[in-house]
Amino acid sequence: MPDEIIMKQIYLIRGHKVMLDEDLAELYQVTTSNLNKAIARNIKRFPDDFMFRLTNEEFKNLDFQNGIAKWGGRRQPPNVFTEQGVAMLSGVLSSDRAITVNIQIMRIFTRIRQMLADNTDLRLEIEKIKTKLDNQDKNMEIVFRYLDELLEKQEKPNPPRKRIGFKPDSF
Secondary structure (H helix, E strand, O other), rough: OOHHHHHHHEEEOOEEEEEEEHHHHHHOOOHHHHHHHHHHHHHOOOOOOOOEEEOHHHHHHHHHHHOOOOOOOOOOOEEOHHHHHHHHHHHHHHOOOHHHHHHHHHHHHHHHHHHHHHHHHHHHHHHHHHHHHHHHHHHHHHHHHHHOOOHHHHHHOOOOOOOOOOOOOOO
């Protein structure tokens, strides 16, 4: 299965990267109902940071953003699974397909985490460069201000000097 298909099914909800129960069921080639029954039988394996149910508002928002429209609809909002929840599913669903898909999903989550880390490093480097450039801009401003002052002094004629000392004409 192409990684892009799985990556498109990872959403950011409540600050977590999650996957919907119906998307996982499709990937595992089981019904959403059977997936949720297996979870219900093993609910102790899925604390709130592994799996949570979307609120009606979150689900409507997700439907609107993604254009998800299925005939018949759902009676309740979906369960969503964090990376740890997806990993826990591998212990609940033991088919060869589920194991293979779980390994692929875990690799994708790892790749996403690495991309985010790389982006963070890149952002930090860019911020360092911006800071250096800001400092250089300030230094250049000072240099140009001094140059302007020197040019102004050169352009102004010096007033005649008053001579000091012995004047031979005064005797």
